[in-house]
Amino acid sequence: xxxxxxxxxxxxxxxxxxxxxxxxxxxxxxxxxxxxxxxxxxxxxxxxxxxxxxxxxxxxxxxxxxxxxxxxxxxxxxxxxxxxxxxxxxxxxxxxxxxxxxxxxxxxxxxxxxxxxxxxxxxxxxxxxxxxxxxxxxxxxxxxxxxxxxxxxxxxxxxxxxxxxxxxxxxxxxxxxxxxxxxxxxxxxxxxxxxxxxxxxxxxxxxxxxxxxxxxxxxxxxxxxxxxxxxxxxxxxxxxxxxxxxxxxxxxxxxxxxxxxxxxxxxxxxxxxxxxxxxxxxxxxxxxxxxxxxxxxxxxxxxxxxxxxxxxxxxxxxxxxxxxxxxxxxxxxxxxxxxxxxxxxxxxxxxxxxxxxxxxxxxxxxxxxxxxxxxxxxxxxxxxxxxxxxxxxxxxxxxxxxxxxxxxxxxxxxxxxxxxxxxxx
Amino acid sequence: xxxxxxxxxxxxxxxxxxxxxxxxxxxxxxxxxxxxxxxxxxxxxxxxxxxxxxxxxxxxxxxxxxxxxxxxxxxxxxxxxxxxxxxxxxxxxxxxxxxxxxxxxxxxxxxxxxxxxxxxxxxxxxxxxxxxxxxxxxxxxxxxxxxxxxxxxxxxxxxxxxxxxxxxxxxxxxxxxxxxxxxxxxxxxxxxxxxxxxxxxxxxxxxxxxxxxxxxxxxxxxxxxxxxxxxxxxxxxxxxxxxxxxxxxxxxxxxxxxxxxxxxxxxxxxxxxxxxxx
Numbered sequence: 001x002x003x004x005x006x007x008x009x010x011x012x013x014x015x016x017x018x019x020x021x022x023x024x025x026x027x028x029x030x031x032x033x034x035x036x037x038x039x040x041x042x043x044x045x046x047x048x049x050x051x052x053x054x055x056x057x058x059x060x061x062x063x064x065x066x067x068x069x070x071x072x073x074x075x076x077x078x079x080x081x082x083x084x085x086x087x088x089x090x091x092x093x094x095x096x097x098x099x100x101x102x103x104x105x106x107x108x109x110x111x112x113x114x115x116x117x118x119x120x121x122x123x124x125x126x127x128x129x130x131x132x133x134x135x136x137x138x139x140x141x142x143x144x145x146x147x148x149x150x151x152x153x154x155x156x157x158x159x160x161x162x163x164x165x166x167x168x169x170x171x172x173x174x175x176x177x178x179x180x181x182x183x184x185x186x187x188x189x190x191x192x193x194x195x196x197x198x199x200x201x202x203x204x205x206x207x208x209x210x211x212x213x214x215x216x217x218x219x220x221x222x223x224x225x226x227x228x229x230x231x232x233x234x235x236x237x238x239x240x241x242x243x244x245x246x247x248x249x250x251x252x253x254x255x256x257x258x259x260x261x262x263x264x265x266x267x268x269x270x271x272x273x274x275x276x277x278x279x280x281x282x283x284x285x286x287x288x289x290x291x292x293x294x295x296x297x298x299x300x301x302x303x304x305x306x307x308x309x310x311x312x313x314x315x316x317x318x319x320x321x322x323x324x325x326x327x328x329x330x331x332x333x334x335x336x337x338x339x340x341x342x343x344x345x346x347x348x349x350x351x352x353x354x355x356x357x358x359x360x361x362x363x364x365x366x367x368x369x370x371x372x373x374x375x376x377x378x379x380x381x382x383x384x385x386x387x388x389x390x391x392x393x394x395x396x397x398x399x400x401x402x403x404x405x406x407x408x409x410x411x412x413x414x415x416x417x418x419x420x421x422x423x424x425x
Numbered sequence: 426x427x428x429x430x431x432x433x434x435x436x437x438x439x440x441x442x443x444x445x446x447x448x449x450x451x452x453x454x455x456x457x458x459x460x461x462x463x464x465x466x467x468x469x470x471x472x473x474x475x476x477x478x479x480x481x482x483x484x485x486x487x488x489x490x491x492x493x494x495x496x497x498x499x500x501x502x503x504x505x506x507x508x509x510x511x512x513x514x515x516x517x518x519x520x521x522x523x524x525x526x527x528x529x530x531x532x533x534x535x536x537x538x539x540x541x542x543x544x545x546x547x548x549x550x551x552x553x554x555x556x557x558x559x560x561x562x563x564x565x566x567x568x569x570x571x572x573x574x575x576x577x578x579x580x581x582x583x584x585x586x587x588x589x590x591x592x593x594x595x596x597x598x599x600x601x602x603x604x605x606x607x608x609x610x611x612x613x614x615x616x617x618x619x620x621x622x623x624x625x626x627x628x629x630x631x632x633x634x635x636x637x638x639x640x641x642x643x644x645x646x647x648x649x650x651x652x653x654x655x656x657x658x659x660x661x662x663x664x665x666x667x668x669x670x671x672x673x674x675x676x677x678x679x680x681x682x683x684x685x686x687x688x689x690x691x692x693x694x695x696x697x698x699x700x701x702x703x
Contacts, residue, residue, distance in 0.1 A: 052616070145652070155468075158468060162468055162469070162471075162472040163472070165472070166472055166475055166476055220596075229656060230615055272444065319427060329696055376585070377587075380587070382472075383506060383507035383509050384503045385464050385650075386468070386505045386651075387505060387507050387645060387648070389465070390465060390505075390648035390649050391645070391648050391675070391676070391677045392677075393462070393648070394647075394648045394677045394678060394679075395677045397652070398677070398679060401682075
């Protein structure tokens with residue numbers, strides 16, 4: 001390039017100087033002073049005129065060189081660059097020469113080839129990227145939907161677990177009630193046992209008492225019997241007394257008669273018999289009183305006899321009564337023995353019930369323990385379900401972010417595709 | 426594509442439906458459970474009310490006013506406690522290999538178990554600490570929970586066999602002793618409980634000083650808390666962690682996009698993060 005310019009300038013300067021020196025300035029120097037009125041200013045201007053002409057010619061020459069020699073390759077380059085800018089990557093220029101401009105043109109050509117290759121690769125990559133982004137978006141969408149469903153399901157599970165735990169608590173409550181009631185039954189049975197035992201003891205006491213009573217009645221009966229025999233004896237004695245009294249009455253009567261006879265005899269004896277009549281009278285009075293007394297005694301003896309008779313009857317009745325009592329007591333005794341027997345049975349049965357209730361209680365307590373365990377597990381499950389539910393909600397939120405990222409990526413890929421759309425390959 | 430309303434706004438619609446119950450609860454107990462997930466709360470509340478035979482907020486209010494002791498029982502029931510020893514054993518094995526076994530003996534170690542419930546997670550950490558270090562490191566585990574009843578049970582340290590199902594037989598022998606009561610129940614040994622403390626508090630204002638903890642476990646708590654509160658909680662955790670300290674989340678939990686800058690993912694499968702610049 002420098003060679004061209006140097007050559008051109010040298011050419012122009014040389015020619016200009018030659019022309020100026022050889023022809024124009026010599027002519028002017030020779031001619032102008034001779035012209036009339038040609039002052040120094042006119043001379044200067046006149047000599048400048050050819051200089052302008054030469055400069056104009058030199059410029060013209062220079063322009064011509066530049067325009068037709070230097071410029072075309074650069075213009076080609078410019079045009080090609082514009083084409084590349086507008087998107088045509090197929091452009092290639094003919095270098096024409098090996099100088100600097102030609103080197104630029106070579107480099108340009110290589111650059112365009114490289115650029116085309118690069119854009120092609122970007123094209124392919126952006127296509128693939130777009131495809132992947134769409135795929136990823138679809139996959140994120142699916143994951144998001146699934147996560148959503150899982151979250152919903154886990155919420156249901158959590159709710160279910162809570163409900164389950166609640167039910168189990170209710171069962172626990174019922175079982176505790178059952179345990180309490182069973183315990184109450186056991187306690188009642190124990191009480192029944194105690195009561196039965198007390199009944200047995202009381203009945204036993206009753207039996208003993210009745211035994212004693214029977215014995216006493218027997219003894220009483222015996223003594224009454226003995227007494228009645230005595231009373232009977234009494235009656236017999238009273239009869240004997242009555243007999244004896246009859247004798248006494250008879251004697252009294254006889255004595256009375258004798259006294260009467262004695263009185264009569266005494267009256268017959270006259271004076272000597274007066275003393276004897278008094279004595280006989282006294283004897284008669286005695287006999288009378290004896291008779292009265294004997295009558296009284298006889299009455300008393302009768303009364304005694306009657307009364308002993310009634311006493312004997314009463315006693316006999318007592319004996320009968322005590323016999324009845326004894327048989328009544330005997331039947332009471334057997335009743336008491338029945339009571340003892342059934343109380344003992346009750347005791348045995350109550351003991352059995354206690355045993356069975358205790359077993360049942362133990363069984364209920366075992367169940368309660370199991371239910372307790374289940375309750376713990378259920379509460380744990382409910383808590384775990386809550387945790388999983390919360391975790392899946394979190395996961396779902398994260399997945400939505402992934403989805404947005406995937407969408408962004410798809411959008412970017414799309415923009416990239418559009419950006420390289422204009423390149424013609 | 427039609428996905429229906431996004432998850433969170435549907436949930437907020439549910440909140441409106443139950444808001445009179447919340448108001449009632451707040452009125453009686455003084456505790457606002459606004460930050461809890463509404464449909465979990467609603468389900469638990471409905472179940473509890475059904476068990477007590479209550480219908481509607483008027484009866485609930487009456488009941489709770491008449492029996493103030495039932496309020497704490499209700500709050501305890503509402504918040505879901507489900508935990509076991511060595512839950513997701515892989516996390517603990519990861520921590521064992523990458524945190525505990527590479528710890529410099531001279532440095533003290535403090536771990537926090539947030540939402541520790543009845544202490545299973547805190548004691549699991551303590552067991553690993555003991556297995557790896559015994560007494561060569563000055564270590565300490567703190568359990569934080571909002572529910573005092575849970576913490577009392579944590580202090581008692583008695584657990585059922587089901588909660589120990591991830592515990593190996595050797596560990597069970599070394600760190601637990603069977604209790605005398607019926608059913609398989611185990612008490613944790615004092616060798617573990619010595620270095621574990623429990624504090625009652627909530628995760629929005631941790632009762633712990635700043636930059637104190639080397640490890641914070643916040644597992645299966647965020648899933649129960651409405652997403653709009655997650656940032657606050659994570660900011661609080663950020664506060665109490667030492668620089669380079671680690672946070673472990675539950676298996677489906679993640680850092681919300683707003684707070685992502687403050688945490689560097691260390692082991693994404695186990696949800697382990699390191700504290701980055703605030």
